[in-house]
Amino acid sequence: MERVLTGLRVVELAGIGPSPHAAMLLADLGAEVVRVERPGGVTQLLPVDKDAVLRNRRSVSADLKEPGDLARVLQLIDRADVVIESYRPGVAERLGIGPEVCTERNARLIYARITGWGQDGPLASHAGHDINYLALTGALHAIGRKDERPLAPLNLVADLGGGSMLAVLGILAALHSRTRPGTGQVLDIAMVDGVSSLMSMFWTLAENDLWSPERGTNVIDSGAPFYDTYECADGRYIAVGAVEPVFYARLLEGLGLTSSELPDQYDTSEWPTVREHFARIFRTRDRDEWDRTFAALDACVTPVLALAEVPHHPQMAARGTVVEAFGQRQPAAAPRFAGVPSATYAAPRVPGCDTETVFREWGVPDA
Numbered sequence: 612m613e614r615v616l617t618g619l620r621v622v623e624l625a626g627i628g629p630s631p632h633a634a635m636l637l638a639d640l641g642a643e644v645v646r647v648e649r650p651g652g653v654t655q656l657l658p659v660d661k662d663a664v665l666r667n668r669r670s671v672s673a674d675l676k677e678p679g680d681l682a683r684v685l686q687l688i689d690r691a692d693v694v695i696e697s698y699r700p701g702v703a704e705r706l707g708i709g710p711e712v713c714t715e716r717n718a719r720l721i722y723a724r725i726t727g728w729g730q731d732g733p734l735a736s737h738a739g740h741d742i743n744y745l746a747l748t749g750a751l752h753a754i755g756r757k758d759e760r761p762l763a764p765l766n767l768v769a770d771l772g773g774g775s776m777l778a779v780l781g782i783l784a785a786l787h788s789r790t791r792p793g794t795g796q797v798l799d800i801a802m803v804d805g806v807s808s809l810m811s812m813f814w815t816l817a818e819n820d821l822w823s824p825e826r827g828t829n830v831i832d833s834g835a836p837f838y839d840t841y842e843c844a845d846g847r848y849i850a851v852g853a854v855e856p857v858f859y860a861r862l863l864e865g866l867g868l869t870s871s872e873l874p875d876q877y878d879t880s881e882w883p884t885v886r887e888h889f890a891r892i893f894r895t896r897d898r899d900e901w902d903r904t905f906a907a908l909d910a911c912v913t914p915v916l917a918l919a920e921v922p923h924h925p926q927m928a929a930r931g932t933v934v935e936a937f938g939q940r941q942p943a944a945a946p947r948f949a950g951v952p953s954a955t956y957a958a959p960r961v962p963g964c965d966t967e968t969v970f971r972e973w974g975v976p977d978a
Contacts, residue, residue, distance in 0.1 A: 612952040614641025619692050619786075620973075621645070622684075623668070624708070625653045626697035628766070629725050629774030629802065631664050634695055636779050639944035639954050642693075644668035645969050647684055649675070652962035663941035665959035671970070672963025675706045684708065686975040689717050693782055697725040700735045710797040720795040721785040725778050727769070729801030741766035741802075744773065748806040753813060757827030757834065773805025828879075830854060836886035837862060837876065840915060841893035848915035849893060849901050861910035865901075866892050 619642040623634040631646075638644040646668050652659060659665060671687070673680040685708065688694055694713060696703050703709040703724075710722040724730060727739040742763050745751035750769075755762040778800045785796040816822035828834040837853045853862035859876050863869060866889065873888065874881035893901065898914050905912035916924060922933040922940060934943045936956030944954035970977075 612641075612955070614951055614954070615948055617641040619643065620690060621693040621695065622647060622688050622691045624694065624696045624698070624703075625649070626725075627653060628697065628770045629778060630695050630697035632771055633723075633725065633775035633778040633782075634668065635664050635666060636775065637693070637782070638667035645687065645965075645973075646670045646960075647673050647675075647687070648962040649673070650963065659959050659962060660937075661939065662959050663936075663939065663956075666936070666941075667955075667957050668960070669965035669969055670960040670962050671966045673966075675708060681707055683970060683975055685713070685716065687970070687973055688713050688720065690973050690975075691717070691720065692786070693721045693723065695723050695725065695778065695782075699738075700726065700730045714795060714797065718794050719789060721782055721789070721798065722795065723778050723782050723785075723798040723800060725774055725800045725802075727774075727802045729804065730799045741769040744769035744802040744806055748803055748810060749813075750806050750810055752824070753826065753832060755826040755832075757825065759826070761826070768809070769802045769806050772809055773802040773807075774800065777802075777805035777808070834879075834882065836882050836889050839886070841890055843893055843898040843901060844895060845897040847898035849898055850913050850915050851889070852911040852913075854911070858909075858911045861905075861908045862912060865905045865908050865910055865912065868892075 616637060619637070621634060621637055621642050621644040623630065623644055623646045625631070625646050625648040634644050634646065644667070646665070648670055650672050671684070673684050675681050675684065688708075696708075698706075704711070710724070713722055714720050726735070727744050728734040728737065742751065745754075745764075745768055748769075751761045751763070754764055778798070781798040781800055785798060789795055813822055817824070823829055823834075826832065831838050831854070833839050835854075837851055837859055840848045840850050842848055851862060853859045856876065860870065863873070868888070870876075873885055896904075901912070902914045914920075914924075921927050927933060930943075932943055933940050934956060935941075937958035941956070944956075947953075
């Protein structure tokens with residue numbers, strides 16, 4: 612099927628975290644992605660055939676420390692549009708597959724390097740994880756409740772938001788740029804840069820004295836009683852995001868309250884009292900009862916769903932946001948394009964099982 616990235620050839624030098632996710636996004640949109648793995652594959656938490664992030668691409672086995680294997684992979688790169696690499700700075704160069712070598716051979720190549728700290732700076736060669744990159748950008752300091760320590764979120768923020776999503780943006784921008792001068796780009800994608808970009812709004816608020824550095828005291832960091840989660844009678848939770856006055860009025864309506872019973876919505880000194888009222892009332896009914904109440908009110912109040920519940924929610928089911936493929940549920944490809952067929956979901960491949968097929972189809976000689 613023709614999809615928006617059909618005809619784009621991508622070589623993914625196998626890694627973990629943001630690079631396979633970026634490759635998955637491109638493959639979901641139709642790019643032909645070949646994952647180059649060292650013999651035996653990359654160490655990971657679950658069997659390869661269960662890792663949905665590795666869907667929709669083929670696998671080549673190559674030991675880049677062996678001259679023959681390196682030569683064949685370089686010939687794949689000669690025929691590629693994009694390379695995705697997530698080694699520590701200098702590793703690709705030592706292996707002989709760094710951007711200088713590759714772009715000299717293929718001037719139109721987009722060489723995307725994804726790291727935590729970036730290609731330069733005093734921490735460039737150091738290890739790190741999502742939580743470390745968040746820590747140096749100010750994001751981690753801002754996440755958490757009042758008078759509590761910073762909360763470690765899922766690795767959606769640095770690895771995926773600041774890493775893979777920024778990588779895909781950079782790759783697509785470089786491909787667009789390539790249409791003019793006809794030459795490629797080397798992309799330095801640092802997760803700290805990506806997270807900092809995601810923090811733009813909060814930098815602006817802070818610089819204009821509209822954001823408190825004290826966690827859990829601002830409107831959208833759980834400080835406000837109308838932007839928080841509440842436990843229900845059955846031990847499950849409801850999410851409230853009634854920031855604007857019109858939605859706040861509907862929130863009060865659903866709770867059986869009137870504005871005359873409560874202080875002004877934005878009287879921060881009274882927020883603890885209002886929160887106690889809300890918490891007490893929410894604990895009187897089960898989560899799904901509250902969901903039915905607020906469904907008709909459009910008050911920015913929704914149930915907090917566990918993963919197992921997500922596919923069955925009417926909105927998520929209507930859009931097919933979760934699909935079942937190769938024996939397990941997983942997120943559907945995104946974004947969607949009008950007039951383009953829906954994505955298909957090919958199962959992850961055993962590392963190296965496509966080696967000779969890919970080399971043959973891409974025109975790489977055996978010798």
